[in-house]
Amino acid sequence: MNFYELIGYDRDGTVRDLDTALNKGTLTTRDVTFSALGFNAPGWIAASSMSILYSISGHHAPLAILIAYFFPMLVMAFCMISLTRQAPSAGGIFTFTSRFLHTRVGTILGWAYSVACMAVMAMCAIIGTEYIQALFPVLAGPLNAKLIGTGMVLIFLAISCNGVNATAKVASVFLIFEISVVAGLGLMGIINPQVPDLSVMSMYTLEGAGGWSAIGPGVLFGVWMLANFDSAINYIEESRIPVRTVQRSMLLVLTSAFVIYSLAAIGWQYAVPVEKLAAIIEDGNGGPIAAVANVYLPPAMAWIALFVVITSACAGLQISSSAAARTLYRMSEEGHLPAAFRSVNKSRSPWLASVIVSALAITLLWWKPLDKISWYYDVVTITLVMSYMAAIAAFIVMTFRRQRFVMALALSIPAALAILVLGYIGYTAGANPVSPEDQYTAWYLGALTILSGAMIVFWQSRVSRQAVLTPMQES
Template identity: 25%
Template structure:
């Protein structure tokens, strides 16, 4: 079986790919960028992982960030090549279905769904426990955090269902607040250190509490473990591609958003990490803290600034979670309108009033609520950890797909293209994704998350087998171009 022919040039109209246009194009160029940047969320990522960096690799571990940025940028460049030529909801699911075959496309779609649904749980639960509860002076309590998480999920679902334009506006606000506060914090911390002398540039080369550790340079050791900061933060930039059918001029705006978000987040994150690290007064004490970022800000800028940070991080958390839910809904919708997802008759419909896929948006809400109610504490933590593996695996497969089908991609005037550099970039991106997966699975503590990842993939495989056995026809062809 061969994949169907694609339009000879980049086409924005879904009818050129066999779909009736149902989603409304409301997202501007900046709003599309905000989708990817909000998913990455530098403030949220560093806030959540800086303690691991200090404990595993010491302050010097921040220099693994530019390595992760360079590697993820290579992947973003490859993904942008696809996004410029097949601007459809479902992104990698559509690319693989149309350029390889629907069975391979389904695998891509399921992996994307898994990483988005686990990512949504991670973001909203972290917002509840690490941001909102400390902000309102609530004592740590798992049950309370889960109740707050459910409330956050409900609010995000209502907004995502109400209007894509509203989602774009909220994300733009979240991104604006996040960029502003990070810049203010970077400048404020450096000025505070210069005036008080409480901090040191020497921290940038310090191993901190890991000095003398025998496995620091070993495989799976301390230094390698610090890569989690960049690998866990600089992901989700492909979410803009999932919103392609709701973006204006998508074959130009979406690729720029994908690449631009990685560059902007990478540079901003590096500046934030340098400022935080220089501002550490007592490396040993801060390294043993559960919230080192908040402790550093409190010591250098006072308690009011810590609370301002929590408010801004909360906004960033909310924006990131809403983008994740919306992106997940578009993946479910894209697979369902092709009758390839459980419950597709309901999940593949777009409400004519809101012009959003209500059923596909409710699904991640329901899964999130069930997760909070059913899964016990330790298992929930392992599930969240497992979510970091899915992006690396998915990105690696996308790069492999590109190398296999690159000659079938059209070339359009004005569309994003790497030209003669596409093969070297793709090969380097593939090497990077392999390295990233190795880094993520190398610690012994990842044994349970690996089992969870394998289990989720097995569930998807079982459904794929059932389709091949009882509904093979839905996996033998793609919709053909029709008139709108």
């Protein structure tokens, strides 16, 4: 058995067609990669998270990103690649857990992943609104913020309902601009350094970082920065060579995010002292992107630092909407949600699922506006952690079913360690949140998500029971 067979990579593109009502055979590897990378939102993550990473790891921020890339993220990626070959479906997490754990577990985890996507939608609308108001102060005000956020959701609902081709094209435009700014400023720092006595090699020394215990918190934060590469799976039913396209895209998205953030983590230190970068608090001002842009760009181009976050938020909003809608569509196709969720329009887009997730996102942004942004972090963190842990558990079960015991054990050990890392992230999200007043909030939200998923399971079982009893009563 060669390496490709071991990980389940569809090297020859043997899977050419999937049973779906969506617009199959449409997306290329590039389309899926750009779309999924939009969920990662490099511009917003760089603006909001890089200063935090600098404050945790200092000069060794690139090392933290490197370690997080190889473990646990690359391990998780190979788990997803293998699962995608055995259970190709736009349902992603839902399908994996349904087939290899339990159908009811799949319902709960599919719902949890959808909740994460809807929370990302609302959060991106709020973030985009914050930066639009910063760019155009005349639009300031809490009511205007809610109206702008609502408008953003409705605009991208219209784009999503217009078909997956439109979604992919818009995502490509946003991503090209984001990558050019975030990675470009990093390259400027490396090519034209302003801070003396820095060495790239010293940024990657574990001893200089203070050992594993010192770099550990930065690695955990790096996991957050590199997450969401798996959203490529939600486009599998619309891809030209479904399995191979998505498998390639997941690795490309994860590696692209790693390269982008590594360039930024290295190059920005050469532009602005790391102590200043670590002290920056992102509050609609572009964060460290603005600080670095001010070094290399003329004052007339200061708007770029704000605009790149707006485009990033728009891309994240659009792709998270698509991911949620396609998950709910697949859950409906397999009888876990009402049949209406599987409705598609003439563009073969799951329009009703898109309308519902957009309506829920609008409800969230009116209920939890900008001053509650940490609430969204809690929701997204705990629901994604639960989803990823369950998916890796599904990989372990699948591996023991398909491989000899010794090989299955060898493949499962790194996967089990990745579950432990994710579990610790979920634990710290509740026990040690960014805001002390939010202690345990993530756990409560996770429990509420599981409870709501269990209610869907209960509804599903009642509907199934009635479907069986009705013919018996009529006879």
